[in-house]
Amino acid sequence: MASVEHTDSQGLAGEDGVRRRDFINIAAVSFAGVGAVAVVIPLVDQMNPSADVLALASTEVDLTAIQPGQAIKTTFRAQPLFVRHLTEKEIAEADKVDAGGLRDPQTLAERTVDGKKQWLVTMGVCTHLGCVPLGAGEGENKGEFGGYFCPCHGSHYDTAARIRKGPAPKNLEVPKFAFTSDTAILVG
Amino acid sequence: MSFPWAEHYTPKHPLTQWIDEKLPLPRLVYNAVGAGYPVPRNLNYFWNFGVLAGLALMIQIVTGVIMAMHYGANTLVAFSSIEQTMRDVNSGWLMRYAHANGASFFFIVVYLHIFRGLFYGSYKAPREMVWLLGLVIFLLMMATAFMGYVLPWGQMSYWGAKVITGLFGAIPVVGEPIQTWLLGGFAPGNASLNRFFSLHFLLPFVIAGVIILHIWALHIPGSSNPTGVEVKGPQDTVPFHPYYTAKDGFGAGVFLILFSILLFFAPNYLGHADNYIEANPLSTPAHIVPEWYFWPFYAILRAFTVDFFFIPAKLLGVLAMFASILLLFFLPWLDTSPVRSGNYRPTFKKFWWILIADVVVLGYCGGAPAEEPYVMISQIASAYYFAHFLIILPLISRFEKPLPLPGSITESVLNRHNIKGEQDALPGMGADPQPSNAG
Amino acid sequence: MVRIGAFLVGLFFAGWLLISFLVGAVAYVSEPPAKTVEHEFHKHPKDVEFSFDGPLGKFDRAQLQRGFQVFKEVCSACHSLKFVAFRDLAGIGYNEAEIKAIAKQWAIKTPDVDPKTGEMSTREPVPADYFPKPFANNVAAAAANNNAIPPDLSLMTKARHDGTAYVYSLLTGYQNQPADLIKHFPDAKTPEGLHYNPYFPNLNLAMAPPLTADGQVTYGDGTKSSVDQMSKDVSAFLTWTAEPKLENRRRAGLATIVFLLIATALAYMSYQNIWADKKKAA
Numbered sequence: 001m002a003s004v005e006h007t008d009s010q011g012l013a014g015e016d017g018v019r020r021r022d023f024i025n026i027a028a029v030s031f032a033g034v035g036a037v038a039v040v041i042p043l044v045d046q047m048n049p050s051a052d053v054l055a056l057a058s059t060e061v062d063l064t065a066i067q068p069g070q071a072i073k074t075t076f077r078a079q080p081l082f083v084r085h086l087t088e089k090e091i092a093e094a095d096k097v098d099a100g101g102l103r104d105p106q107t108l109a110e111r112t113v114d115g116k117k118q119w120l121v122t123m124g125v126c127t128h129l130g131c132v133p134l135g136a137g138e139g140e141n142k143g144e145f146g147g148y149f150c151p152c153h154g155s156h157y158d159t160a161a162r163i164r165k166g167p168a169p170k171n172l173e174v175p176k177f178a179f180t181s182d183t184a185i186l187v188g
Numbered sequence: 189m190s191f192p193w194a195e196h197y198t199p200k201h202p203l204t205q206w207i208d209e210k211l212p213l214p215r216l217v218y219n220a221v222g223a224g225y226p227v228p229r230n231l232n233y234f235w236n237f238g239v240l241a242g243l244a245l246m247i248q249i250v251t252g253v254i255m256a257m258h259y260g261a262n263t264l265v266a267f268s269s270i271e272q273t274m275r276d277v278n279s280g281w282l283m284r285y286a287h288a289n290g291a292s293f294f295f296i297v298v299y300l301h302i303f304r305g306l307f308y309g310s311y312k313a314p315r316e317m318v319w320l321l322g323l324v325i326f327l328l329m330m331a332t333a334f335m336g337y338v339l340p341w342g343q344m345s346y347w348g349a350k351v352i353t354g355l356f357g358a359i360p361v362v363g364e365p366i367q368t369w370l371l372g373g374f375a376p377g378n379a380s381l382n383r384f385f386s387l388h389f390l391l392p393f394v395i396a397g398v399i400i401l402h403i404w405a406l407h408i409p410g411s412s413n414p415t416g417v418e419v420k421g422p423q424d425t426v427p428f429h430p431y432y433t434a435k436d437g438f439g440a441g442v443f444l445i446l447f448s449i450l451l452f453f454a455p456n457y458l459g460h461a462d463n464y465i466e467a468n469p470l471s472t473p474a475h476i477v478p479e480w481y482f483w484p485f486y487a488i489l490r491a492f493t494v495d496f497f498f499i500p501a502k503l504l505g506v507l508a509m510f511a512s513i514l515l516l517f518f519l520p521w522l523d524t525s526p527v528r529s530g531n532y533r534p535t536f537k538k539f540w541w542i543l544i545a546d547v548v549v550l551g552y553c554g555g556a557p558a559e560e561p562y563v564m565i566s567q568i569a570s571a572y573y574f575a576h577f578l579i580i581l582p583l584i585s586r587f588e589k590p591l592p593l594p595g596s597i598t599e600s601v602l603n604r605h606n607i608k609g610e611q612d613a614l615p616g617m618g619a620d621p622q623p624s625n626a627g
Numbered sequence: 628m629v630r631i632g633a634f635l636v637g638l639f640f641a642g643w644l645l646i647s648f649l650v651g652a653v654a655y656v657s658e659p660p661a662k663t664v665e666h667e668f669h670k671h672p673k674d675v676e677f678s679f680d681g682p683l684g685k686f687d688r689a690q691l692q693r694g695f696q697v698f699k700e701v702c703s704a705c706h707s708l709k710f711v712a713f714r715d716l717a718g719i720g721y722n723e724a725e726i727k728a729i730a731k732q733w734a735i736k737t738p739d740v741d742p743k744t745g746e747m748s749t750r751e752p753v754p755a756d757y758f759p760k761p762f763a764n765n766v767a768a769a770a771a772n773n774n775a776i777p778p779d780l781s782l783m784t785k786a787r788h789d790g791t792a793y794v795y796s797l798l799t800g801y802q803n804q805p806a807d808l809i810k811h812f813p814d815a816k817t818p819e820g821l822h823y824n825p826y827f828p829n830l831n832l833a834m835a836p837p838l839t840a841d842g843q844v845t846y847g848d849g850t851k852s853s854v855d856q857m858s859k860d861v862s863a864f865l866t867w868t869a870e871p872k873l874e875n876r877r878r879a880g881l882a883t884i885v886f887l888l889i890a891t892a893l894a895y896m897s898y899q900n901i902w903a904d905k906k907k908a909a
Contacts, residue, residue, distance in 0.1 A: 055714050445888065448880060448887060453682045465782075494647040496643055
């Protein structure tokens with residue numbers, strides 16, 4: 001069969017030829033593999049939030065109508081958001097607790113903005129399994145600690161929305177927010 | 189599977205042996221599109237289009253499933269949900285344009301695949317079933333493409349749905365109830381949109397199923413080849429893998445380059461501007477035309493302008509349009525020449541070229557407005573189309589004197605090699621030159 | 628049997644088509660179809676050059692901003708732009724603060740529900756809002772515009788053949804009806820309330836010429852705002868609104884094609900090598 005190699009115009013005879021040819025096959029298959037991976041990127045990325053969803057990722061809340069002791073439920077990123085105007089008594093109750101002994105140690109001051117301690121802004125999503133706790137609406141069960149109570153599995157939150165009793169592992173999440181004026185906040 | 193000299197799947201690793209015992213799927217793939225499938229060694233590039241059609245279907249299914257994630261099948265939001273996908277979804281424009289142009293490419297490769305079969309007599313015994321299943325796939329594709337075109341709920345979507353379902357309305361007595369039943373109303377609306385979406389999602393998987401049958405039926409006699417001479421022995425074949433997988437890999441590259449040029453640089457070239465106007469049941473576009481791949485059939489539909497006694501021209505057009513596809517199912521029994529390949533049938537070859545030109549003319553007329561001279565031209569072209577398959581082909585196969593066939597595939601490869609000379613015998617053309625010392 | 632049946636069916640269809648052809652041809656010769664006024668006087672869009680022409684062209688951000696200004700000061704009084712949001716203006720080079728200000732000062736307010744009373748009301752748009760529509764619904768739009776509904780402009784340049792040039796030609800194409808037209812088609816005189824424009828498919832357009840005088844818009848960047856310039860700029864802007872991802876698409880396309888060319892060349896070499904091997908084995 002050696003004569004075949006001699007008539008072969010591509011001159012692929014010998015050890016080097018074999019290696020070069022293997023290399024080309026491997027290169028071709030690798031290129032196809034890289035291409036396949038590159039195609040997967042947009043196929044996966046298209047499931048991320050789209051631009052219109054991201055554009056609604058911040059919520060402005062007007063605080064003027066919320067009296068001390070009241071709370072409102074609004075939405076932030078399509079989830080409930082609790083904005084609570086704490087009374088002096090509730091603030092005192094929250095401050096009285098030794099934060100160090102809590103399941104998720106945090107003081108009320110750490111969970112609110114400096115000088116605006118009466119405005120408690122939290123997500124209305126129980127940190128256990130994501131139910132909406134009661135306590136923001138008028139006449140709802142506020143739980144044993146006067147804050148929020150999640151009826152799904154009985155988690156009790158105190159007036160600083162910290163977990164005090166029940167299965168939830170964390171305090172209600174405080175989203176990133178800032179005061180745009182004395183009576184308005186921008187969440188997100 | 190088909191030839192005794194086919195290579196056998198012999199797993200070496202204990203794991204692959206274990207899998208082979210429990211579920212011989214790798215063995216199935218090996219025998220279907222692997223080294224276990226011996227294929228004639230002389231296939232030319234026209235034999236690439238089967239695999240490319242499979243690739244096109246995969247592109248359509250992947251991009252289609254993604255489009256469905258962002259689509260709202262409701263007349264109030266359908267149009268805007270697609271705009272939203274184009275503008276706001278990450279890479280949404282890519283998915284949408286790939287899906288829309290992918291449909292066109294699917295039809296391009298399938299048409300090439302069909303005309304390859306027509307030229308090389310791939311529909312003849314023993315491959316009639318392969319041809320029939322292929323036609324079933326083609327019909328399913330047309331239904332899928334039509335329903336898919338309705339989904340964006342643009343002007344052409346709406347009026348296309350109205351006109352095509354109106355075809356059924358031409359059937360006497362039961363026509364109108366059928367049209368109403370198809371639409372779930374008296375005009376295209378929410379009910380139509382939802383059922384079209386549901387079926388548009390379902391049918392591609394049915395197509396995939398029929399493709400499996402198509403390949404199964406193909407594997408019983410084995411692939412045809414450009415000479416039309418059956419495989420006589422191991423010297424006539426090469427294993428599908430790596431020989432034709434490599435060739436199909438190259439073919440896929442060329443396909444993807446052409447696809448990318450259209451997709452990225454002229455994504456609306458094959459579309460119609462009117463489909464960027466939201467559907468308006470109160471205003472018909474000046475020229476309603478279907479997508480380009482339906483144009484030849486649309487020309488046949490519109491070619492009938494004179495009533496035949498009690499049969500209205502409209503019904504004749506509908507019958508003729510369906511007949512133009514259905515007649516292909518009878519092709520294996522219309523063309524009775526024992527010679528398969530058009531290369532050895534001089535008269536057949538000439539008429540095949542006339543048919544190609546005829547279909548191109550029909551396509552052009554189908555896309556043109558319904559005015560003269562296009563109607564007259566499409567009447568002549570449609571007449572030829574029917575005459576070609578139903579009259580001319582049976583006559584040719586009776587009276588034509590074919591050229592002498594090569595003794596075997598290998599012999600034809602050798603002859604070609606000798607004619608062309610050593611230096612420019614490209615294995616790329618499928619005619620793999622036999623080494624000189626073998627002869 | 629099959630062949631006899633086929634022969635008869637073929638004869639029927641082909642024969643009847645030829646008869647239909649003869650009937651049509653006789654009619655065509657005996658009374659040739661009359662030329663319509665649209666056939667004679669409708670013009671294809673003018674040739675006009677833009678920075679985004681060709682496969683690798685890019686938008687000219689300054690031009691898009693000028694075009695946006697024309698849209699804002701002229702078109703938006705009657706035409707909606709419902710698929711475009713204020714936030715999208717980042718794509719033509721505005722920053723977050725500018726977009727916020729544009730939304731706040733937009734002449735048309737976004738419809739909303741009063742959070743206290745639940746009544747329908749309006750508020751200032753924010754960046755996440757889509758451009759508010761000038762008319763509450765089609766009935767209001769038709770009533771205010773002599774029964775013609777001004778179409779949404781978001782997709783206008785894709786919804787017309789050669790759309791960018793079409794918009795430009797339409798805006799600069801208003802003229803008096805040619806004397807020739809009146810002479811040959813006396814019935815085709817532009818009706819009261821419509822405006823003759825040979826670039827419009829049926830020649831008579833409900834929209835009055837929107838850009839009538841040089842300097843109608845005062846450009847911030849000092850460009851002279853001739854009617855031609857304003858038409859060109861707003862056509863460019865509407866090309867962007869119809870296809871905001873144009874540049875991403877072309878960039879991705881270039882990369883894809885370069886990659887595919889290399890991959891295909893490798894596939895070709897690999898294919899040749901594999902078949903060369905076959906030669907050896909045979």
